[in-house]
Amino acid sequence: MSLDNIAQIRKLDKEKVDESIELLPDQIRQVLQDSHLIKIPREYKNVTEVVINGMGGSNLGAGIIKAAFADKLRMPISISPGYNIPEHVNKDTLYLISSYSGTTEEPLSTYLKAKKKGAKLMAITSNDPKSKLAKLMIKDDVPGYIFSPDQNPCGQPRIGLGYSVFGMAVLLAKSGIFEIQIKEIEDIIARMEIFTRKIRVDVPTNENIAKKIAIGIYGKQPIIVGAEFLMGNLRILRNQFCESGKNFASYLSLPELNHYAMEGLIHPESNKKNLLFFFVNSKLYHKRIQKRLLLTKKVVEKNHIKTMQHNLSGKTKTEQAFEFMQLGTWISYYLGILNNADPVKIPWVDWFKSQLK
Numbered sequence: 001m002s003l004d005n006i007a008q009i010r011k012l013d014k015e016k017v018d019e020s021i022e023l024l025p026d027q028i029r030q031v032l033q034d035s036h037l038i039k040i041p042r043e044y045k046n047v048t049e050v051v052i053n054g055m056g057g058s059n060l061g062a063g064i065i066k067a068a069f070a071d072k073l074r075m076p077i078s079i080s081p082g083y084n085i086p087e088h089v090n091k092d093t094l095y096l097i098s099s100y101s102g103t104t105e106e107p108l109s110t111y112l113k114a115k116k117k118g119a120k121l122m123a124i125t126s127n128d129p130k131s132k133l134a135k136l137m138i139k140d141d142v143p144g145y146i147f148s149p150d151q152n153p154c155g156q157p158r159i160g161l162g163y164s165v166f167g168m169a170v171l172l173a174k175s176g177i178f179e180i181q182i183k184e185i186e187d188i189i190a191r192m193e194i195f196t197r198k199i200r201v202d203v204p205t206n207e208n209i210a211k212k213i214a215i216g217i218y219g220k221q222p223i224i225v226g227a228e229f230l231m232g233n234l235r236i237l238r239n240q241f242c243e244s245g246k247n248f249a250s251y252l253s254l255p256e257l258n259h260y261a262m263e264g265l266i267h268p269e270s271n272k273k274n275l276l277f278f279f280v281n282s283k284l285y286h287k288r289i290q291k292r293l294l295l296t297k298k299v300v301e302k303n304h305i306k307t308m309q310h311n312l313s314g315k316t317k318t319e320q321a322f323e324f325m326q327l328g329t330w331i332s333y334y335l336g337i338l339n340n341a342d343p344v345k346i347p348w349v350d351w352f353k354s355q356l357k
Contacts, residue, residue, distance in 0.1 A: 013342065058157055084113070100126055312324055
């Protein structure tokens with residue numbers, strides 16, 4: 001499979017996943033335009049904690065916000081996906097339910113539990129006619145954001161990150177959890193529009209960093225390594241490698257991995273053949289983290305395991321988080337193409353859900 005054979009790519013990508021990825025900046029722009037319509041009750045600004053429940057692609061926005069905006073958050077945010085809610089949830093908790101489809105059973109099952117505890121409910125979902133969450137929001141007058149996913153023609157939540165990440169950010173900012181500078185977001189949108197022209201499908205491999213990285217990863221099990229404000233991005237890329245790339249992946253964080261993971265590189269012997277460590281570096285990391293990354297890369301190479309490294313270029317942590325999100329989405333798309341798979345289809349997830357019913 002050649003990533004420069006556009007006709008081959010079109011045969012695999014029948015649901016316009018590449019178009020959805022190109023529209024990531026427009027998704028964010030749409031949320032920015034919709035933001036003036038979002039009204040949050042004044043008492044929501046008195047909460048002392050935020051708990052977010054979302055699954056899969058609907059969970060990813062929370063990770064970005066918690067990591068990339070960590071130095072701006074005025075209270076703790078916990079991500080608690082699943083069927084139960086933490087015991088500490090109470091009237092001073094902002095409980096945010098995130099479900100792109102509005103039909104995800106795990107977060108929906110916690111709606112009444114959080115309501116009974118007196119938590120201040122909030123939600124984000126699409127305007128899909130089947131969205132149970134949207135109907136609950138309208139019925140109970142729950143504040144939040146019901147978006148129209150016009151800029152995500154493929155319909156997959158993991159490709160509609162502009163809605164889930166920035167939509168959630170707007171909700172929390174309007175609740176007083178942290179501040180968003182509109183000018184910074186407008187600059188990010190402009191940067192993303194320029195960047196996508198360099199890595200989209202019609203840009204040949206020799207000029208396309210996303211295609212080059214995908215080719216380097218192809219045939220391997222990638223271990224994504226990063227730190228600090230990019231922790232949310234590591235989770236996103238792990239999910240996208242699995243779902244869009246049809247390629248099993250995992251991630252490790254610095255400095256934590258230095259205290260245990262390196263000793264596991266030796267066995268099994270197949271590590272040398274199967275694994276690839278993908279290091280994501282940033283000049284905005286703590287200086288000791290930057291040194292740890294380079295030394296960790298040497299340790300991996302001394303164990304005869306392949307490595308790759310990408311250095312982010314954004315001037316701020318927020319810029320780099322969105323830069324990495326956009327790059328990673330394209331890499332996972334190209335990896336799916338190399339694996340001769342339709343990036344949009346998730347047959348095992350669909351089978352599993354059918355069996356649960």
